Amino acid sequence: MKKFDPNRPLWQYKLREYLLLFDSYSEEERILAYRYGWHIFSSNRNHFENFSHFIQRRKWFIYLSLIYPILLTFLSLLLAVSVLTIDVTLKVPIAIIFSGITAGIIYNLIGNTLKNIREIGIFLKYVDPAEKLANFREFENLDYLDKEGAIQFYENMRAKRDYSKIAPGENELDKTEKLLALDFLLGDPGNLNELINKLCHHSTCKLTKEGVYRVLGEILLASPDNIKKDITKGVKEIRSGKSLGQKRIDQLTNVKAIFNQSKLALKANEIDKLLDTAQTATLDKSQVDAY
Secondary structure, eight states: OGGGOTTOOHHHHHHHHHTTTTTSSOHHHHHHHHHHHHHHHHHTTOOHHHHHHHHHHHHHHHHHHHHHHHHHHHHHHHHHHTTSSSOHHHHHHHHHHHHHHHHHHHHHHHHHHHHHHHTHHHHHHHTOTTTOHHHHHHHHHSOTTOHHHHHHHHHHHHTTOOOOOOOTTTTOOOHHHHHHHHHHHTSSTTHHHHHHHHHHHOTTTOOOHHHHHHHHHHHHTSOHHHHHHIIIIIHHHHHHTSSOOHHHHHHHHHHHHHHHHTTOHHHHHHHHHHHHHHHHHHHHHHHHHHO
16 A cells, blocks of 8 residues: 555655545544554654654644634634624624634534544553553554454454453463474574574674574573474474374464464464364374274
């Protein structure tokens, strides 16, 4: 979507916000625009606090921009009717009525825009990282092109339904599952092992495989030997999908759950296909054994 160009400079995004280019759309598209804005701000090394202050300042700027035309209309009409030979008590009401008509015209023209602007406070309170961390994480996980996800997010926001916090230990991966997840993120099976090989053979890195395995062992709380076995053999075997036992299938399922939680649907689907292959192979083997 061209309006959500991820490489747009920060100043251009701000200008578009001040020109109300993201406010005339539906509520869910406004949510996507917020997500896009936060992407632009974070890409420019700004904190969420900076983003929050910007959209708050913009809100009051727009309100003032709308009040001034109405006030100017009121004063102009008051000046115009002052020359009329009618009672002064009628001049002010006439000016007020016509100012109200002006306000009504403005509201009809940008009514949806005003609604979106009024909801800025609701949005900021709902995704405040200090108070609503789970909501903020869900907002960050939202892709700024995911309209269906934005609809669900907006409905939860308006209903004041908070997303559940991730309990300590929930979805905690074991050492093999963590290495498996890394390998999936890097692409083809064995890419993690190949990356380590490239780093160790690179003239400027001056790394040793033993050193890398020790560091990973410290991070993952496992012995370097077990790390080595998983990286050089275990992960690749699991990703082949052949002759997988129930333990390996469970490990794949756990990694898939993490990818789903992280909104990485393509990776989760990749694991789904692998699980189907593994389960089909297990079923075929059991049928052969039965005969």
